[in-house]
Amino acid sequence: MDELFTEQEFDQETLKAEAGNRPLSIPPKQKEPDPSPQPARFGDLKKLYIIDGYGLIYRSYYGFFANPMRDTQGNNISAVYGFFSTVLKLIREYNPDYLVVAMDSKGPTFRHTLYEPYKANREAAPEDLHTQVPLIESILKALHIPTIAMDGYEADDIIATLSEEATRHQLDTIMFTGDKDLLQLVDDHTFALRPAKKHEKFYRLMGCLEVEEEYGIKPNQIVDYLSLLGDSSDNVPGVKGIGEKGAVKLLQQFETLEGIYANLRLIAPGLQKKLAEGEQNAKLSKELVELRRDLFQVETFDTEQFLVRDVRYEAAIPLFQQIGMRTIIKELGRVGQVEVPARMQPVEAKSSTQTPAHYQAVTTLEELTRLLAKAEATHKPVAFDTETTSLDAMVAQVIGFSFCWEEGTAYYVPLVHEGRPLLDKDAVKRVLIEYLQTKRLPVVGQNFKYDYKVLCQWGIVPANLVFDTMVAAWLLDSTSTFNMDFLAEKYLDYKTVHYTDIVPKGSQLSDIALDQAVFYGAEDAEITFRLYRLFSELLQARGLQRLLTAVEMPLLLIIARMEMAGIHLERTLIEPLTSEFDQRIEAIKAQVFSLCGHEFNLNSPQQLQQVLFVEREIPTGAKTRSGFSTSTDVLEPLRSTYPEVELLLQYRMLNKLKTTYIDKLPQQINPKTGRIHPSFSQTGTETGRLSCKDPNLQNIPVRTEEGRRIRSAFIPKPGCVFLSADYSQIELVVLAHMADDPGLKQAFAMGVDVHRSTASLIFDVPLEEVSADQRRIAKTINFGVMYGMGVHSLATDLMISHAEAKQFIDQYFERYSAVQAFVETTRLRSEQDGYVSTLLGHVRTITEINSRSAVERAKAQRIAVNTVIQGSAADIMKLAMLRVDGMLAQAGLSAHLLLQIHDELVFEVPEAEIEQTKVVVKEAMEKAAELSVPLKTSIEVGKDWGEIH
Secondary structure, X not given: OOOOOOOOOOOHHXXXXXXXXXXXXXOOOOOOOOOOOOOOOOOOOOEXXXXXXXXXXXXXXXXXXXXXXXXXXXXXXXXXXXXXXXXXXXXXXXXXXXXXEEOOOOOOOXXXXXXXXXXXXXXXXXXXXXXXXXXHHHHHHHHOOOEEOOOOOXXXXXXXXXXXXXXXXXXXXXXXXXXXHXXXXXXXXXXXXXXXXXXXXXXXXXXXXXXXXXXXXXXXXXXXXXXXXXXXXXXEOOOOOOOHHHHHHHHHHHOOHXXXXXXXXXXXXHHHHHHHHOHHHHHHHXXXXXXXXXXXXXXXXXXXXXXXXXXXXXXXXXXXXXOOOHHHHHHHHHHHOOOOOHHHOOOOOOOOOOOOOOEEEOOOHHHHHHHHHHHHHHXXXXXXXXXEXXXXXXXXXXXXXXXXXXXXXXXXXXXXXXXXXXXXXXXXXXXXXXXXXXXXXXXXXXXXXXXXXXXXXXXXXXXXXXXXXXXXXXXXXXXXOOOHHHHHHHHHOOOOOOHHHHOOOOOOHHHOOHHHHHHHHHHHHHHHHHHHHHHHHHHHHOOOXXXXXXXHHHHHHHHHHHHHHOEEEOHHHHOHHHHXXXXXXXXXXXXXXXXXXXXXXXXXXXXXXXXXXXXXXXXXXXXXXXXXXXXXXXXXXXXXXXXXXXXHHHHHHHHHHHHHHHOOHHHHEOOOOOEEOXXXXXXXXXXXXXXXXXXXXXXXXXXXXXXXXXXXOEOOOOOXXXXXXXXXOHHHHHHHHHHOOHHHHHHHHHOOOHHHHHHHHHHOOOHHXXXXXXXXXXXXXXXXXXXXXXXXXXXHHHOOOHHHHHHHHHHHHHHOHHHHHHHHHHHHHHHHHOEEEOOOOOEEEOHHHHOOOHHHHHHHHHHHHHHHHHHHHXXXXXXXXXXXXXXXXXXXXXXXXXXXXXXXXXEEEEHHHHHHHHHHHHHHHHOOOOOXXXXXXXXXXXXXXXXXX
């Protein structure tokens, strides 16, 4: 294969160092400027350059195959780099008037219909090549370079049609391609610009003369030439036994394929026989090789769709910055003659031992007021960050804060230093109230939910929060890490000063040298501001800005208020459970030891393996590195057969509840509020669901007596009750809507039990005759579809044979055929795109979707389907929270949200407002999204959390 780049063009070590966002280890090679490669024989006609998209992607990838370029996450970005290096080189050196990238369609083409084995021999693209295509496409979109693909046709057909249209509009066409099939298009106005061969310096322009010199035939004979030769890579049959020299000789003598077959009698007997036997294949091959030139018409090329002067170079800068391609950014600035923002330039790590002049301490009230007024006058958002005494926002005290509204300059206000106050804290608070609480300053932050709660505890309620860089980073890549140190290194190529490097253990920031504290605090604000500027552009380029502004930012404040409200845990109800659970645990252990004949550690996997699988001879399950698995999902199917397994699983359940909740919950009561304040994270899952920690109240079991006992210890304040609003079967509703399945939609529309309805369909029995077992099977399948459950999993869950499980699944998909189509479409789309999207457009990248490992690939397929459904359900819950919050405030009700437990919202409601709150909450949740299936909400009221559900 020809190399894409020559040694004179690129230095591999330099490129690799750059791609990894590391300082270059060697300087780039210097080279003399190339002479103009513009062909002398071109006339005065304007020029259309067409890039063979996938051809260039493949060449770029394999050009660095031995030493691939990688970004800071280790992802292969060779194809992205090579592709855009070449595109910019073409624009810079050849000065095209018009430019377009032709891409293959993602499905079968008319050639597959004509000949099913067409391209059947081709291996699938490597996973790390395939995952780069969506990024290339998104950058092309940002650049505003047209990309044309048509279902049922190949890029070559698009190139052929475009060249035909260009000639009709009196343009010259230059095809950038290494594909010899496209040489059939070469004529007086259509040329092929081919990548340089090894040891060649320039691309090679091929016109009619060059084609004839290289192949011995004219361009209009290329189709017949390839029809004789065939093409093993595309599975084009050709004529068996005809080689390159033989094909050329035949065409030189008889000119065309038709001429050859019209004169078979004049050809030597041996060759004549081969041609005669291969005649049908030759004619079929010609149909496969010949390109379509009539797919569409172009009214004019003088539109922004084709004009190079309308390429938007600056729009792609943030996308290249995200993956660390500094040379490409520099080239964008040079080719497009646009200014590259300072934040896009490589940043040298700053020293924390000295405070730079642009990181300043603010130690007087007058200076603070002057600077905030100056910030207000710019009408720019201000990055704001607090420094505190604790990571727990409910007890943290502010010891300083920083702010920044322009790159390179930031300020830190130390309220305390070395144990003494530097500023009047109350006076500072009044100034901050004036600017933050009155909306005079729009605020951006990194994980600002924490700062918001800290400021609220201080008596300041920020009223104009416009951007959170942590949430933005999650929207851009939900699979990543979101702390500021990581984001600075990933997106800004900047290493921040780490808190633990400058603050000794057991000390505070206010205890260290002031210049170091100023640097650390001001750096936080400046890096946050720089991330805000960059992320704003990235979100805009990817169509995610509105999702942040309209959903995630207002939701952040609702979550913050929910966390500050907390929920009351009654010690007198939770603490007696300790001794009760201890007694039950000890009784179960005694039973297990009696059955097994000796004592052992129930928490030790190694000892459990020995007792269960060796001594007790219980069938083994999945193998791990340390032996056979003793995980709950392995043991669960065995519990009804082996009493020791049943006891072990009971022990695990009780022990987990005791250690996770009964023992720890009382320790997490805030001494000031007397309530527990869990933390809910917007960035904690890849699907978009909120996660909960410290403590995780979402995981307290709701369907077991033990779980309800723990929940019952949570009670409302006097004069109030708990109100629970729970979406009914929301994920199945989403599935019915997105699949547009008539059967599922009808069940919801009729208001019947959806699992009973499914059982009625798959077992072909009347609704009223569905048995409990049949409903249980239907329910398992209904939910299993969303989680990609296969035959083995269903058989295990239901404890039935694989044949029965397969039959149930087949019956399910037969009745719900649209669901099956939705599942398959989602899987295929994720394979093509490398990601999936939810109803609101939240994107989740799925890197393993094209893995060579069948196990990883199957897991990724399950994740793809589940993310679309669960993520869309999470979208609806977020919309519901926003709507409920607004409608409660509009109605003047005092009810406030305490918890979000997946599909359930829990409120604390004054007894006098119960009925009115029920109406408002139900309406808000059921009208949160317009689906083809109605959203239903069940409302329950209780005097403790255990009473509801």
